[in-house]
Amino acid sequence: MKYSISQIADMIGVRLPHASGRCIDTLLTDSRSLSRPESSLFFAIHTASNDGHKYIRDLYERGVRAFVTDHWDPQWRDMDADFIISPNGALDAMQRFIGAHRRLLTNSRIIGITGSRGKTTLKEWLNTLISPDMKVTRSPRSYNSQIGVPLSLWRIGNDTEIALIEAGISRPGEMSRLATIIDPDIVVITNIHDDHADSFSSAEEKCAEKLLLARGASFIICSADDPIVYSALKQMSSNSHHLFTWSLSDNPEARLNFRLKKTADNRLSLTVEDASGHTAVTMIGNDDPVYIENVCHSAAVMASLGYEASIIADRTSKLAPVNTRTDVVEGTQGSLIIRDRYDTDADSLGPALDFMKRRVTDPALTTVILDLPERSTYQPDQFVEMASELSARNIQTLIMIGNCPEKLSAIMSEAVPSVISFESLSSLITAIDRLKEITAGHIVLIKGSDSSLDSVAEALQARRHETRLEVNLDALVDNYNFYRRQLKDQHTGIVCMIKASGYGAGSYELARTLQSQGAAYLAVAVLDEGTELRRAGITMPIMVLNPRVVNYDELFSSHLEPEIFSFDELEAIVAAARRRGISQYPVHIKLDTGMHRLGFIGDEIPELIRKLNEQNEVRPVTVFSHLAAADEPALDDFTREQLSAFEKWSKILRDEWPDIKRHILNSTGITRFPEGQYELVRLGICLYGVSTLDDGSQADLRPVSSLSTSVIALRDWPAGTTIGYGRRGVCCYPTRVATIPVGYADGINRHLGNGAMQVAINGHRCPTIGNICMDACMIDVTACGDDVRVGDRVEIFGKNIPVTELSDTLGTIPYEILTSVSTRVKRVYYRE
Ligand SMILES: *Cc1c(COP(=O)(O)O)cnc(C)c1O
Numbered sequence: 001m002k003y004s005i006s007q008i009a010d011m012i013g014v015r016l017p018h019a020s021g022r023c024i025d026t027l028l029t030d031s032r033s034l035s036r037p038e039s040s041l042f043f044a045i046h047t048a049s050n051d052g053h054k055y056i057r058d059l060y061e062r063g064v065r066a067f068v069t070d071h072w073d074p075q076w077r078d079m080d081a082d083f084i085i086s087p088n089g090a091l092d093a094m095q096r097f098i099g100a101h102r103r104l105l106t107n108s109r110i111i112g113i114t115g116s117r118g119k120t121t122l123k124e125w126l127n128t129l130i131s132p133d134m135k136v137t138r139s140p141r142s143y144n145s146q147i148g149v150p151l152s153l154w155r156i157g158n159d160t161e162i163a164l165i166e167a168g169i170s171r172p173g174e175m176s177r178l179a180t181i182i183d184p185d186i187v188v189i190t191n192i193h194d195d196h197a198d199s200f201s202s203a204e205e206k207c208a209e210k211l212l213l214a215r216g217a218s219f220i221i222c223s224a225d226d227p228i229v230y231s232a233l234k235q236m237s238s239n240s241h242h243l244f245t246w247s248l249s250d251n252p253e254a255r256l257n258f259r260l261k262k263t264a265d266n267r268l269s270l271t272v273e274d275a276s277g278h279t280a281v282t283m284i285g286n287d288d289p290v291y292i293e294n295v296c297h298s299a300a301v302m303a304s305l306g307y308e309a310s311i312i313a314d315r316t317s318k319l320a321p322v323n324t325r326t327d328v329v330e331g332t333q334g335s336l337i338i339r340d341r342y343d344t345d346a347d348s349l350g351p352a353l354d355f356m357k358r359r360v361t362d363p364a365l366t367t368v369i370l371d372l373p374e375r376s377t378y379q380p381d382q383f384v385e386m387a388s389e390l391s392a393r394n395i396q397t398l399i400m401i402g403n404c405p406e407k408l409s410a411i412m413s414e415a416v417p418s419v420i421s422f423e424s425l426s427s428l429i430t431a432i433d434r435l436k437e438i439t440a441g442h443i444v445l446i447k448g449s450d451s452s453l454d455s456v457a458e459a460l461q462a463r464r465h466e467t468r469l470e471v472n473l474d475a476l477v478d479n480y481n482f483y484r485r486q487l488k489d490q491h492t493g494i495v496c497m498i499k500a501s502g503y504g505a506g507s508y509e510l511a512r513t514l515q516s517q518g519a520a521y522l523a524v525a526v527l528d529e530g531t532e533l534r535r536a537g538i539t540m541p542i543m544v545l546n547p548r549v550v551n552y553d554e555l556f557s558s559h560l561e562p563e564i565f566s567f568d569e570l571e572a573i574v575a576a577a578r579r580r581g582i583s584q585y586p587v588h589i590k591l592d593t594g595m596h597r598l599g600f601i602g603d604e605i606p607e608l609i610r611k612l613n614e615q616n617e618v619r620p621v622t623v624f625s626h627l628a629a630a631d632e633p634a635l636d637d638f639t640r641e642q643l644s645a646f647e648k649w650s651k652i653l654r655d656e657w658p659d660i661k662r663h664i665l666n667s668t669g670i671t672r673f674p675e676g677q678y679e680l681v682r683l684g685i686c687l688y689g690v691s692t693l694d695d696g697s698q699a700d701l702r703p704v705s706s707l708s709t710s711v712i713a714l715r716d717w718p719a720g721t722t723i724g725y726g727r728r729g730v731c732c733y734p735t736r737v738a739t740i741p742v743g744y745a746d747g748i749n750r751h752l753g754n755g756a757m758q759v760a761i762n763g764h765r766c767p768t769i770g771n772i773c774m775d776a777c778m779i780d781v782t783a784c785g786d787d788v789r790v791g792d793r794v795e796i797f798g799k800n801i802p803v804t805e806l807s808d809t810l811g812t813i814p815y816e817i818l819t820s821v822s823t824r825v826k827r828v829y830y831r832e
Contacts, residue, residue: 001025001101001154005066005082008041011100012068012086012093020082022066027094027154029147031055032516033354035392037063043090044069045147050518052090068093091146098150099181105153108137108160111301112182112217114167114175114210115190118294119144122190123164124322124343125298129315130305134161140351141324141342144168149178155347162305167213171199175212186304187214188297189222189229191290199485207232219244219304221297224254244304246296256303258296260284268292272299272312280313286321295319323449326355328509328829330462333440339457340447344370346385349447353393356445358512361537363394367439368416369456371425371448372402383408387415397438401425401448425452432459461826467709467742469825470798471505473513474832475702479687480517482700486670492677493520495663497684499545500525504818505688505705508536509829515540520680527551530560543588543622552576556585561621565590565598570611570618577617586621591649593625593642593664602649609656622661622680623650630669631692639669643676668692690803690814706798707821711761711790713739714781722770723778728754729770736782738766740794743775747820748796749810753777756809760800762787 003011005020026040029052034040042064044052056067056076065081068090072083086093102110111126113119120141127138137160139152144166156163167178189210194203207228214220214236222229224245233243247254259271268284270292284295295316302312323341331337336359340352353368360366368390390398390412398416400409403423413419420438422428428435429452439460446457483494496519497503502510511522511533522538524530525546531554533542543561552573555562564570564587577585589608592599600608612620625646629635643664650662661679667686669676672693685692689703716736723729723737731737740759744750748757753772758765761784769780781788797803803814810817 001157002039003101005041005084008097009084012084012096014084014086014093016082016084022082024066027151028059028064029094029151030354030516031059032358034059034062034064038065040064041066041068043094045090045094046070047518094150095146095177095181098153099183102153102181102183105156105160105163107158108156108163109186110156110163110165110182110184111186111188112165112167112179112184112213113188113190114169114213115188116193116206118190118290118297119166119168120324121322122188122294122297123166125294125319126164126301128319129298129302130162132315135159136162136164138164138347139166140347143351146174146177150181153181169209172205172209175209179213179215182213184213184217186219186221186301187217188301189214189220189233190297191223191226191293192228203228204232211236218242221245221300221304223247223293223296224251225249244300246300248292248296256300258299260292270295270299270316272303272309272316274303274307274309274312278309280309282313282317284317285319291321324832326352326831327457328359329457329826331439331444331460332436332462335439335441335460336443337457337460338443338445339454340445341449341453342447344372344448346382346389349386350389352445352447353389353395356443357393358516359537360443361535362441364396365442366393366395367397367399367442367444368395369399369428369444369446369448369453370401371450371453372400372404380408380411383411387411391415397442399428399435399438401428425450425456428456429459432456436460466712467707467746467825468828469505469821470706470708471509471827471829472702472704472706472832473509473829475689475704476510476513476687477517479689479701479704480514480519480683483667483670483681483683483686486674487677487681488674489677491679493661493680495519495521495523495543495680495682496687497523497666497682499523499529499684500819501529501823503685503688503705503815504821506827506829507533508538509827511536511538511540523682527554527560531558534558534560541586552580556580556582561586561588563588563590563598563624564618564620565592565600567604567607567611570608574615574617578615583616584619585617587618589620589623589653589660591623591625591646593645593649594638595626595628595642597626599625602645605649605652609653613656620653620657620660622663623653624663624680624682627664627666627669627673630666630672639673643673646676671697685815688818690818703798703802705803705818705821707742707796707825708798709740709742709794709796711738711781711788711792711794712741712776714788714790724753724770725773726771729778731769731780733782735769735780736784736788737769738779738781738788738794739776740779741776742796742825743773743777745774745822746825747822748772748777749806749820751810752806755780757796757806758801760795760798761792763800764788765800 002023002025005022009016024041026036028040028042029045042059060079068084070089072085113123123138127136130136137156143152152165165182169175192203192207200206220242221244224230224247245254246256246258248258248260256273261269263269270282270284271279273279299312299316325341327339329337338356342348395416397418400421446453496514498507498510501507522542523545527544530542530544545563590599592601627639646664654660663680665676665681667684670681689701691698717731719731719733721731742748750772753768755767758767764784766779766781768777770778803817806817807814
């Protein structure tokens with residue numbers, strides 16, 4: 001799709017000083033996704049945590065010539081570029097533009113999908129079900145937000161017959177905007193759950209908001225068995241022939257009556273009905289209620305599109321769960337492996353490549369492995385689209401798996417310098433050593449839904465030790481956003497504490513993720529942690545909290561901002577900066593308001609101000625202090641004294657430097673003492689999903705790290721047998737004992753032996769038996785009965801066993817458990 005700048009300005013409703021015929025085919029909202037500078041239009045969007053206007057100069061230098069901004073800045077005078085100035089902001093402008101664009105899309109029918117759960121699965125399934133007959137375009141991955149929805153609609157081509165657009169909201173008022181842009185022909189409401197993760201006061205309120213999407217739709221699909229959705233819908237739509245509801249319980253008001261039955265061999269069969277009342281039977285491969293609900297929604301959408309029952313039954317019987325999880329792990333020979341389990345197609349390739357590109361330091365070292373499954377029939381235009389996604393991001397090596405006609409692989413060869421084809425997955429696996437050579441030092445994206453690709457990813461991994469610390473990057477983002485919502489002032493920034501290697505989770509991937517969320521600062525403990533992040537390409541501001549910088553060259557050249565806590569240290573950095581001719585270097589002033597560890601006290605402030613004023617080498621950008629007992633209500637009086645000392649002392653500094661920002665709250669403080677949020681807050685342990693309070697206020701936090709391993713041996717012992725060193729474990733009954741390959745060298749404290757700790761196996765809790773060894777320990781799995789096998793996953797902490805359970809047992813705090821997981825344990829980062 002292409003428009004000229006003048007056309008776009010008209011569609012937004014902005015007058016340009018002069019007409020411009022510059023042609024635009026790419027909408028850019030994130031400067032890191034730049035791939036076609038000359039035909040991109042950059043929307044300088046202002047979000048709570050970031051401001052797109054910051055990137056205009058840089059993008060101009062990289063060749064972008066068209067911008068949408070909310071004001072005119074004389075600094076841009078020298079640029080030979082088009083500016084569309086939209087006083088309501090660039091996001092509003094993008095939504096208006098896409099709204100106008102959508103009204104011209106008369107060839108496509110748009111299916112809007114909303115609800116609490118299952119949206120992505122439903123979207124993927126509908127794509128599978130309908131694409132044999134019609135050209136389908138769908139929102140990539142989770143492009144369902146105020147920004148994602150317009151970008152999804154922009155992907156709709158002239159030849160698109162059906163567009164599947166996901167709409168997600170988290171606060172009141174958002175759906176109304178999305179509804180205007182999407183203006184769907186058909187709407188599916190999957191279900192509404194009150195999951196507290198948003199700002200709605202009740203499921204009913206959320207439902208009413210979501211239903212706004214359906215205002216102008218000709219068909220609305222939902223379950224007539226869902227009390228919240230269905231009753232809200234009946235109130236809204238007096239015209240019931242618009243409703244394409246289904247029921248599994250003979251609800252007489254439902255348009256479609258489906259029937260679920262258990263067959264003699266214990267499988268589930270579903271009788272589906274089409275619009276003309278014919279029925280057919282499909283088999284369901286999974287008894288999860290959300291899964292079944294999604295099959296019903298899929299069948300109802302097909303019925304609304306006029307499919308016959310026999311085809312609906314035939315196609316829905318072939319559906320399989322959608323796996324959208326993406327893992328990032330270290331590979332052999334310095335490579336980094338990204339395993340994306342989403343299908344391979346043009347819609348989902350772009351976002352996967354963007355995710356990859358954010359990790360790239362040397363563009364020459366990029367490999368993409370694409371699985372082209374036979375069941376999908378790839379059309380040449382799909383290939384052209386995929387090829388242009390690859391070439392726009394300068395991918396160097398492409399490895400294709402699958403029987404690909406010559407004509408199609410020629411398209412790829414034009415786009416990517418080196419293309420290697422393998423006929424099948426097994427031929428690739430036989431050539432794994434060659435693959436390791438090719439990808440040494442590369443960032444490797446492995447894309448495709450075939451689970452055999454996991455073994456390719458596995459073979460390329462550096463550490464294949466079964467024990468892994470899995471780090472859920474989506475949970476990290478959810479926790480980060482949870483705290484964003486706790487801030488009284490949208491402009492308060494978050495300093496994310498990733499000291500001690502991200503509380504044990506590993507700092508690099510976390511830093512990447514937080515950088516793209518627009519966090520204000522990262523804070524590390526020591527200089528080396530900061531330089532490593534810089535080397536890996538982290539560009540956001542980083543403060544270094546820890547005492548004593550020794551290598552000033554590294555500090556300055558890596559743009560790491562130190563904390564200053566004493567006069568000695570101030571003098572040392574000023575002298576070091578002077579020798580190097582550096583001026584105005586940003587530093588952070590630490591005050592000691594009661595922790596009595598490090599920092600200036602009130603009496604020293606006049607002298608501190610004098611010393612700072614006598615020089616020009618460093619410039620205080622923030623002033624901060626640390627609470628000693630934010631999580632101990634009994635000590636709140638002390639905490640309030642700290643807060644008031646901070647208020648008073650920081651004011652003296654602010655009188656001198658009005659721009660200086662203030663921060664004093666740690667995770668627990670953010671919710672307990674909101675009056676102290678100031679310009680910045682420092683988020684640590686709760687970012688990782690560990691609760692510090694029992695009052696329920698942190699119930700929505702999601703654990704980020706989970707330590708797991710697998711059973712490597714299993715044996716039954718008679719009563720009286722002893723287990724392990726010193727014969728300390730005694731079987732008091734006939735006991736089934738599993739051995740797992742984690743020990744104190746991995747960070748499992750030896751005090752956790754002899755039943756002190758329980759692990760989770762297949763939903764059972766099982767205690768240790770005997771002493772913990774260096775590299776292994778033994779578990780009494782008698783409670784599992786036959787429900788345990790060699791190779792089964794064992795959780796040490798995570799979803800089932802909170803970290804706090806281990807720290808309570810050991811009489812310590814969760815921080816220590818998290819940071820004790822040894823570096824030899826493989827870290828696996830994933831998105832859900
Ligand atoms: C570690 C640390 C924090 C974070 O504390 P949490 O309790 O993990 O939120 C904040 N400020 C400073 C100075 C720290 O050292």
